[in-house]
Amino acid sequence: MNPYLAVAALVFVVSLMFTLPLVPALVELRRKSDARPLNVVQQNSGEIRHFANSFRTYLKGLEPIMQRCVAAGTTATASLPDGEEYVVLGRADKPLVLALQQRDATHPVVIAAGLDLIVPPEATFSKDIYAGGQFTGGDQNNYRAILGEKDVHLGASSRAMRWVHAVGEFTADLGCRLYGRISSDSLIRLHADCTFLRLNAPRIEIGRVAISGDAVPSNSIIPANTGSGMSRRFLHDGDFEVQSGQVITNDIVIRGKLHIHSGARICGSVKSVKDMALEDGVSVEGSLISAGKMRIGPHCAIHGPVVAERELAIATGARCGTLEHPTTVSAPLIEVEEGVAVFGTLWAREHGQVVISQ
Amino acid sequence: MIYVLYIIVFVICVYTGRHYWFTLNRLFGFQRHPYIDIDTADWPPVTVLVAAHNEEKVIAHILDALMTVKYPEDKMLVIPVNDRSTDRTREIIDKFVQDFPGRIQPFHRVEGKGGKAAALKDAMQLVNTEVILIFDADYIPGAGLIKQLVAPFFDLEVGGVMGRVVPLNAGTNLLTRLLDLERSGGYQVDQQARMNLRLVPQHGGTVAGVRLSALREVGGWNENSLTEDTDLTYRLLLNGWKTVYQNRSECYEEVPEVWPVRIKQIMRWAKGHNQAMMAYGPRLLLGKHRATLRERIDGTLLLGVYAMAPITLVGWALALGVFYQGVAPLHGVIALLSLTAYAALGNLAAFFEIAAAARLDGTRKRISLLPFLILGFGVSIFSVSRAAVSQVSDLVTGAEFHWDKTERFRKVL
Numbered sequence: 001m002n003p004y005l006a007v008a009a010l011v012f013v014v015s016l017m018f019t020l021p022l023v024p025a026l027v028e029l030r031r032k033s034d035a036r037p038l039n040v041v042q043q044n045s046g047e048i049r050h051f052a053n054s055f056r057t058y059l060k061g062l063e064p065i066m067q068r069c070v071a072a073g074t075t076a077t078a079s080l081p082d083g084e085e086y087v088v089l090g091r092a093d094k095p096l097v098l099a100l101q102q103r104d105a106t107h108p109v110v111i112a113a114g115l116d117l118i119v120p121p122e123a124t125f126s127k128d129i130y131a132g133g134q135f136t137g138g139d140q141n142n143y144r145a146i147l148g149e150k151d152v153h154l155g156a157s158s159r160a161m162r163w164v165h166a167v168g169e170f171t172a173d174l175g176c177r178l179y180g181r182i183s184s185d186s187l188i189r190l191h192a193d194c195t196f197l198r199l200n201a202p203r204i205e206i207g208r209v210a211i212s213g214d215a216v217p218s219n220s221i222i223p224a225n226t227g228s229g230m231s232r233r234f235l236h237d238g239d240f241e242v243q244s245g246q247v248i249t250n251d252i253v254i255r256g257k258l259h260i261h262s263g264a265r266i267c268g269s270v271k272s273v274k275d276m277a278l279e280d281g282v283s284v285e286g287s288l289i290s291a292g293k294m295r296i297g298p299h300c301a302i303h304g305p306v307v308a309e310r311e312l313a314i315a316t317g318a319r320c321g322t323l324e325h326p327t328t329v330s331a332p333l334i335e336v337e338e339g340v341a342v343f344g345t346l347w348a349r350e351h352g353q354v355v356i357s358q
Numbered sequence: 359m360i361y362v363l364y365i366i367v368f369v370i371c372v373y374t375g376r377h378y379w380f381t382l383n384r385l386f387g388f389q390r391h392p393y394i395d396i397d398t399a400d401w402p403p404v405t406v407l408v409a410a411h412n413e414e415k416v417i418a419h420i421l422d423a424l425m426t427v428k429y430p431e432d433k434m435l436v437i438p439v440n441d442r443s444t445d446r447t448r449e450i451i452d453k454f455v456q457d458f459p460g461r462i463q464p465f466h467r468v469e470g471k472g473g474k475a476a477a478l479k480d481a482m483q484l485v486n487t488e489v490i491l492i493f494d495a496d497y498i499p500g501a502g503l504i505k506q507l508v509a510p511f512f513d514l515e516v517g518g519v520m521g522r523v524v525p526l527n528a529g530t531n532l533l534t535r536l537l538d539l540e541r542s543g544g545y546q547v548d549q550q551a552r553m554n555l556r557l558v559p560q561h562g563g564t565v566a567g568v569r570l571s572a573l574r575e576v577g578g579w580n581e582n583s584l585t586e587d588t589d590l591t592y593r594l595l596l597n598g599w600k601t602v603y604q605n606r607s608e609c610y611e612e613v614p615e616v617w618p619v620r621i622k623q624i625m626r627w628a629k630g631h632n633q634a635m636m637a638y639g640p641r642l643l644l645g646k647h648r649a650t651l652r653e654r655i656d657g658t659l660l661l662g663v664y665a666m667a668p669i670t671l672v673g674w675a676l677a678l679g680v681f682y683q684g685v686a687p688l689h690g691v692i693a694l695l696s697l698t699a700y701a702a703l704g705n706l707a708a709f710f711e712i713a714a715a716a717r718l719d720g721t722r723k724r725i726s727l728l729p730f731l732i733l734g735f736g737v738s739i740f741s742v743s744r745a746a747v748s749q750v751s752d753l754v755t756g757a758e759f760h761w762d763k764t765e766r767f768r769k770v771l
Contacts, residue, residue, distance in 0.1 A: 024726035034723035035529030037538070040608040046397050046502045047428075200398065232571075233514050235598055237648065251514045255648075271514045287512040291392070305399050305512045309392045321398075330395035344398035 048183045048200040048345075052147050052165030055128055062088060062112050066132065070114035077109075084127070086110040089117065121155060134168070145180075152184075170201070192338055196352040200345045202323060206354050207338025232268070239274075242266070251286065258290075262297070269304060276308075294331070296320075307331065314340050316357035359676055360685055366673040373666060376659060377708040380551035385714055390554045394606050396509040401430055403487040404508055408438045409474045409564075413495035414446040415766045416612065420495055421454045425461065429504040436462045437484055438495075441477035442469070474563070475586035479579040488571060494564040496612040496766055498526065506607040507567045517572030517599025518590060520549065521565035521607035527767065530615050535727055536734040537613040537620070542719055543712035549603045557656035558595060559603035563587030564611070572599045585630025588661075592638040595657060598648035615767045621741045623764050628664040628745035635661040667742035 065076050069090030076088040087109050106124040117131040121138025128145040135148040139155035145162045146152055152166035156173040162180040170184040175193040182188060184201040191207060232250050239256040242264045251268035258272035262279040269286030276290040279297045287304035294308035299317035305328045306320055312331035316339035321327030326344030334348040337357040406424060410417050424436050438451045448466055455462045465481045489511050510516045522545045528538035552559045563586055576593035583589035591601050614620040643658045709728055716725045
C-alpha cells in the first residue's frame, strides 16, 4: 500500500473518530431543540386545591347551561370547547338515571350537577364530576376526580384516583382507596380500612374522634426568642430516654434512638436520628422529627410538624396540630388508628392506612 | 517520581469511585426529601437577605418575585443588602420600599470591606428572626420557594439549607448550555446523593437559608472568605449542625454568558474552596467534633475538589515524564489515569453524573452536547490550576484576596 495513502487514511479515520461524536452535539447546538431552561413552575406553591380550582375555572363556561337546567329541571349534553363531552344535570333528588342506570357501567363524560348529586353504586366515572350541592356516592364506585361545593360522601370501598375537593365535609366510608389529593375546607373523616396519600383540611378525623379543644399550648414553633439568636437545643450522642412525667424546657436533638415515656412534656422541638417512640399522653409543643421510624402513642399531643423519614404509626386519641395552628404530618408509610385527629395536612408519600384501634 | 504518580492515580480513583457511588445512588438508591411535604405549619418569621452590588439589571426581578411569594406577609421581611452600588440599584430598591411599605427594609452600605460576606455581616444588625434566607440578586424565586426553604428549619439539627439552582439563560450560547449541564449534574446528582447518603451537602450561599442561632454559634459570616458559603458549610458541620439540600426547591439564576466572566467566577470559587480546605480540612478529618465518620471523609473529599485540577495536571506531566524516562509504571496505572481523569474533577461535574442528571431531569436531547464538555473541562482545569498557583504566590507575597463580582447579562428594566 502506498505509504502516503496509508497516512492519509489513518488521518481520515482518526479525524472521523474524533468528529463523529460531535455530530449530534453540533446538530443540537445549531437547532437548539432542547435549549430551554428546565421547567421550574414559578407559580406552583404546592397548593393541594390546585386541580379543584383549575376545574372550577374550566367549568365556568357551563354556568349558564347549569342555571338553565336547574331552573327547568332538565338535563343537557354537549361538548366543551376542547371536545370533552359533558352531561349537565338539573335535578338530583334521586339516583341518576339515563346512562348511569347500569351496574359496572363506565361513564366517560364530565358530569356537572347544579344541585345535589347522588350516584348509584358499582359505577366507574372516568371523567371529573362537579356537584353544585352535596355529592353522595354509592358503594364500590371508581372516581377520577370530584369537586363538591358542599359535602362529599364516598360509599364503602370506593376509589378516588386523582383528587377530591369538598367545600363542605368529606367523608369516606369503610375501605375506600384514596389515591390522590383529598381536601376539604372544613373536615375530612375517614373510616376504618381506608387508604390515603395526601389529605388536607382544617380538621382530619380518623374514625370517631372526641375533640376536646386545644390539647397543647399554642406557642410559636420556632420561638420568638429569635432575636437572641442563641440556640437552646440539647444535643446528645447515642440513645436517650425521657422519663415518665418529666418536663423538658429545651429543644432536644438525639443522635440515636429516643424513647419518651408516658406523660412527659417537651416544651420545645424534638429530633432523633434513629427511631423514636412516644408513650401514652406525651405532649410536644414544637416539631417532632425522626430520621427513622416513629410511633406516637395514645393520647399524645403534638403541636408542630411531624416528620418520619421511614414509617409513622399514630395511636388512638393522638392529636397533631390545633385548629388555630394547623400542621403537617408526613412520612412515606403511615398507619393511623381510629380516634386520631390531625389539623392541617396528613401526607403519606407512599401509603397511608387507617387501622382499627387495638 | 513514580510513587508520586501512584499516589495521584490513587486519589483520582477515589474521586472517580465517589462519583460512581453518587450517580448510582441517585439512580437506584433511597431518595431523601424529608421536609418537602411540610406544606401546612405555623410558619416562623423569616428575613430574606438579597445581596446586591451594582445589580440594576436584575434587582427589580427578584424583589418583584419576592413580593408575590406564598408566605404570610406579616412574617417575612426582605432586606436588600445594597453593597456600595454605583449604578441605579439604590434607586430601584427605594422605589420598591415605597410601593410595598413595611415589607422591605433596605440596607444601603456605602463603605467597608468589599465582598458578599462582609456586606451580609454588616446587614445582620437588622436581622432578628431565627430563620434567614439568602439570595443573590440575579435569582428569581418561585411562589412556593420560601416555604420550602423554611420547612427544614423545623428540624433542630438543621443549621443550613440549600435549594437547587437552575440557569434561566441556558439556551443563550454554548457556554450557557455547558453550564446548564454542569449545574444539572452538580445539583440533581451530586448534592442530592450527598443528601441521600447523609454526607455533606454544600451550602451555596444563595437559594439558601441559615439558622441565626447556628450562625452566631459558629462566629457569623467570615468576611475574609472568598466563598462564604463553603466556609459556612464547614463551620456548621464542625459545630454539630447539618446542612440539608432540597432538590425540589428550584430557583432560576443567570449563568455567565462569556468565557472571561466564567473564568473569573470559577477562579474565585477555587480560591475560596482552597481557603476553606486549608482552614478546616485537617480539623475536619482528624479533630474532635460531632461530625460522623462518613461526613469527615466526604467533607474532606469535597474540600479537595478544586485541588484536583492541579493534581491532575501534575499527574499527566508525571505520566509523560516516566514514559520518556523509560520507567515502566505498574501495569495499567497510566491507562487508569487516562480513564479517570475526566471523572476526577467533581466540582466540574463528571460526565456520567451529568448524563444521569439529564436523564433524571427528562431533558434528553441536551445530553448530545456532552462531548463539548471537554471544552469546559479544559478551560476549568487550567483556570482552577491558575487560581491555585496564584493563591500560593499570594501566600508568599502576602497579597490580599479581592472579591470579583460576577457580571450580569440581563437587560435593564
